[in-house]
Amino acid sequence: MNSPSSAANPTPVITARQIVKEFPYQGDAVHALRGVDLAVSRGEHVAVVGPSGCGKSTLLNVLAGIEAPTRGTVELLGESVYALDEGRRSALRLRKVGFIFQRFHLLSVLTAAENVELPMAEAGIGRRERRDRARELLEFVGLGHRIRHRPPHLSGGEQQRVAIARALANRPEVIFADEPTGELDRRTGDEIIALFERLNADGTTLVIVTHDPHVAGRARRRVEMADGLVVSGGEPS
DSSP: OOOOOSSOOOOEEEEEEEEEEEEEETTEEEEEEEEEEEEEETTOEEEEEOSTTSSHHHHHHHHTTSSOOSEEEEEETTEEGGGSOHHHHHHHHHHHEEEEOTTOOOOTTSOHHHHHHHHHHHTTOOHHHHHHHHHHHHHHTTOGGGTTOOGGGSOHHHHHHHHHHHHTTTOOSEEEEESTTTTSOHHHHHHHHHHHHHHHHTTOEEEEEOSOHHHHHHSSEEEEEETTEEEEOOSOO
16 A cells, blocks of 8 residues: 555664663563664565564564663664654654554444544544545455444454554554464464565565464564564564
């Protein structure tokens, strides 16, 4: 849904330097990230893998501007993310970044189309344009016939497609996805990954956290984590 791109442009869209993230726990600290360096180029499709508890999801949240690191810097699309105040950081996330959660995070009282419209409404886009864009995106993800259905009446795979459509609403340059197939069966998961591959072919940068080697194998680059550190694949090849 962005401009087509035949190959990854080497321009960095994400640069993380010496990212440390600590969580207080019973008077001590849990060290989720221990000095992570990571670079992602424009147009890449990156899978972040590693055992449970190694810091994958924490890293994704830090890269996306959702959760501030204890120490370190993140540059995202030319902005030093945590040098921005919360208002400017929220605007960056809203207009330039899409985030897809494992458990969908859809509002059950809204229709599929209304869920997709939400980020556009936050961005101040007019009602007619929002409706047209929501319909276009739901058709793109194969749910043109489910526009008026609410999440409780959709399957898990359909809910994840709505979540993808919502993440695309404001035409993001980068999409972050946290275990996007973790709640899905293999066939449905393959369909979701095929959607991601279509987005990447259109030029969207993808960073996906996954525990599934099949999903990781579909990415163009694999970043491996262990014990809060990137142990391989931290730089574009």
